[in-house]
Amino acid sequence: MLNSFKDKIGDVLLPGDVFSVQMPESITDSKPEKIVCGPGLRRNGDEVLVCKSGVLRHKPPNLYWIDSQQRRYIPVKGESVIGIVTAKSGDIFKVDIGASEQASLSYLAFEGATKRNRPNVQVGDLVYSQLIIANKDMEPELACIDSCGRANGMGVFGAGGLLFKVSLGLVRRLLAPQSEITVDLGKLFPFEMVVGLNGRVWVKARTAQQTLIVANMLESCENMTAQQRQVLFRRVADGSI
């Protein structure tokens, strides 16, 4: 089934759909187009194959990708994730980031850590860190330090507060530069939030009840349109303590 690619922008596509990138022969004076395939699309000679199910999106001039809702995290180098320390063995910590394998975090990868001055990390702690090695052949590796040696907000956190799991699409929406969800939520009551790109979010408000309200609202934002969300937030603001 070879159709023109551009007609399908905004449509739901399934894995196995094939598109031809050749221009039809009637238009011979225009130059052949370059198509940049983003996540979910794969190039195979003259054809473009769809690998994930989702909605086809386009960003001019020539970037195409598939927007898919998935909850399983695939580690990618450079992403900041929230991990849970599961074991301490020798020089490394084993951290669970929600991927197929546990990641390793060296104890020297913290700000101000030396061989004598070990960081204070216990099993069960929450760690916000960056992936430095992440590919399908090797075990992922984390670091709580950037290339200059500064912590930059990374490290152990989370005394109090609640950690919960959302889909990856919602996490990317929360981390977008002008995220309406965070702005609207901030108007209700003050709270602290840490968002990891592996689908984990940690929130902490002044009381336990407010923390639970914020967590429930964030989880429900996933399947709501903007109007439904405004309605829900207004209802909570009116009825909140």
Next chain:
Amino acid sequence: MSPMKLCVPGDRLCSKEDCMPGTGVYLRHGYIYSSLAGYILRKNEGEELPVISVVRDTEAQLLPDVGAIVTCKVTSINSRFAKVHILYVGSTPLKDRFRGTIRKEDVRATEKDRVETYKSFRPGDIVLAKVISLGDVQSNYLLTTAENELGVVVAHSEAGAQMVPISWCEMQCPRTHAKEFRKVARVQPEYLHT
């Protein structure tokens, strides 16, 4: 020719004065004992005593020795080393697969500490390497690719096509034109088949 006799490890074969020890046997207290389970072979060498040896099959297996060039396939990689299965010693195929290890510092001759295993080998690559040590009981053969003629010979890209080498550290997929990093071997022109 009489049919070949079978023996097990520990069998006393003959005395030191009757034969010279060959492979698969050892000398103890003036007698020759077998150290393998297999067939006894007696070969006449001329005016000297015949050589007695024990072999598992009719042909003796060629074992990788220190300094031999071996062809191996990468099975798994780690940030510190790569594990391989040794398939060929020189140009003879092996019946069993021996295990080998290529440490991170043995991948290249220059800039040994800045090597990334993921940019040198991937699981599934065919690699030419040289044996530097036989290892002890627990460990595998230690191999090195720290020469121009050693390294990755055949590699497949993420799209599944066989890649073409462009330089000593890059290979390109002919289907998607994507470049991938490998430690590429510079094969001598006389060994290349068109």
